[in-house]
Amino acid sequence: MAVEWSGSTPEVFIRLDRQSPETLGSQMRNALRTAVREGRLHMGERLPSSRRLAADLGVSRGLVQATYEQLEAEGYLQAFGGSATRVAFSPQATRVPSPKPPPAARMEIDFAPGRPDLNSFPARDWLWACGEATRTASARDMGYDDPQGSIRLRRVIASYLQRVRGAFADADDLVICSGFTQGTALTLAALRDAGVTSVAVEDPGHLDMPVLVRRAGLNPVFVPVDDRGLVVDELARTKATAVIVTPAHQTPTGVVLTPERRLALLQWAEQVGGVVIEDDYDSEFRYDKQPVGSLQGLAADRVVSVGSVSKSLAPAIRLGWVSAPRHLSARIAEEKHRCDRGSPALDQLALARLIESGRFDRHLRRMRGVYAARRGELVEAIGEHAPGLELTGLAAGFHAVAHLPRGADEAEIVHAAARRSVGLQGLGRYRSPYGEGPPGIVFGFGDVNEDAIRRGIAAIGDLLRQG
Ligand SMILES: Cc1ncc(COP(=O)(O)O)c(C=O)c1O
Structure with a gap:
């Protein structure tokens, strides 16, 4: 006999057929997936409690809980610390690759x-650096070089990160990439291959982050940010084993992650065997106090630090770096090789010359x-x-x-x-x-x-x- 359920919160229809060879659990999972995919259940909408849905459908509460857990793991739902379970997936969100459409009208x-x-891009210095790079590039530089990036640029960036960011950077563990966006995508792919399934992102946070996580085939989990930065206690309640954070200057709130939260975050990473992806995007520009050192300098084995010259020079340069623990850096370099075989050699050499010459500083x-x-x-x-x-x-x-x-x-x-x-x-x-x-x-x-x-x-x- 078929049991049908239709509740007021949410308006969803689940039909269980007890004559079907398909198990009840599988029927429930499929019905909920379809409801989310077809947009009958909307992103953020609350589902009935497991007790209530079990009673409505005449199944055990354990079966409903297992269904919710499975769909959480697949990224359709997200549980909130024992309270509500909500829809975490929007069909549009996966279809639209760019979350930032250009503004309809240009603002004055x-x-x-x-x-x-x-307007302040140092065009003359860049022109000089490109000239130097082109003039001095060897025949080898002009071939398919190391996908990790030019060793010259990696050495320059490693010492820059040590000097300016207090980072523990080693040229052998750096991968040069096309900005933070690609660096994070490569890192997420490497983490997925290493068995990570859920990645926490800041809420509010940069709009690209959940999109990058989904595109890597992982589940984004939203964790709130308050006036001390990411709420690490909330992170610890999730199933995420990796997190993307902006500790030096949170996007968009501008909050600096407090020392206590930094320690708590690193302790969390240690406890769950997790990874912190540090988005170190604009820390060169600090006004009130001493620069906040990079998280990576405190726990180089747990933190992947990703940076770029998008803020310090211009987004159009499309150069960045990933500084990762050794067990991940090789995987990230492999991803880079698979993705595009390496970033443009002359641009890398030009950036190296710009920094070496003191013009960048x-x-x-x-x-x-x-x-x-x-x-x-x-x-x-x-x-x-x-x-x-x-x-x-x-x-x-x-x-x-x-x-x-x-x-x-x-x-x-x-x-x-x-x-x-x-x-x-x-x-x-x-x-x-x-x-x-x-x-x-x-x-x-x-x-x-x-x-x-x-x-x-x-x-x-x-x-x-x-x-
Ligand atoms: C928080 C944050 N991270 C990173 C970036 C830079 O990304 P990319 O290096 O890919 O240009 C931006 C650019 O807007 C940003 O706001």
Whole structure:
């Protein structure tokens, strides 16, 4: 006899056929998978408790629990510390490879985070470095070299990371790649091959992270971030054995992971035999205090540190590096070989020459001054035009968060600003469907000059006053 179930939360239909040769467990798993895939169960939607669903379907609670666990492992569902189980998969999220579609209209002043000052790219120095690289490249350099990357660049980056980031970097364990995005994708593929199935990501966090995790065939697990960074206790409640974090300057909140949380995170990694992927994306630019050293320097056997020149030079250079423990670096290099046989040799040699010659350091010093001035302008302009907004996350990088009064309509403020040709991003767009928190605006000030900052904030102050 067939048993049908239809509950009010959620509106899902499960049909169990007790005459079928297919087991009841398999029928339940298939029915739930189909409901999620077809969009009848939406991302973030809560499922009935195992007790309730078991009673409705006339099956044991253990069978429902096993079904939920299996679908969690497959990435369809996510459990929340013994409370609710929710849908963790959206058919659109896997179909759309880029989570950041270009803005519909070009804004006159755009506070989009993540962009360095593109007008300050040191074109003359880069031209010089490319000339040097081309002039001095050997015949061997022009062939299929080591997929790990040019040994010259690896040595230069290793000593740069030791000097500037307090990292434990060894040229033999570095893999040169096409930016953080590829470095992380390669690392995730290597972790998957090593048996990892679930990877935690920050919530709110960079929109690309869950997409990269899914594309590697792994399950993203969202872990909340508070004013001290990633909530490690929550991480420990999940099944994840790897996590991607932005400890030096969290994206998007700008929070710095506190020393206690750093230790707790490394202890977690030790306890679960896990791996921390450190996204060290903008730590070169630090204003208030001494630089926060890289996590990798504290536990080189547990941390994979991924960096790039996307913030220090320009995203278009598409060069980055992965500094990994020995047991992973060989796998990551294999992935790199399979993916594209290595990053462009002349660009690698040019970057090596740029750093060796001191021109890269000189550029960073100059840019620190540029960003410090923009940051100062942002603080001042908000104080003058929108004094109700509290700014946090200013210790490093070139984005910060302005906290809106409770109850403020974040989306409406973003739209109203767009109507005045001021591009803003709300904190909400960085949250998972389970994430919640007060409204806020992420202000990127890397690619906005001081005059534009002042005019943009004046316009926002004006629209906030108008309510
Ligand atoms: C948090 C974070 N990590 C990494 C990156 C850089 O990625 P890539 O090196 O691939 O350009 C960005 C760029 O926006 C970012 O915001």
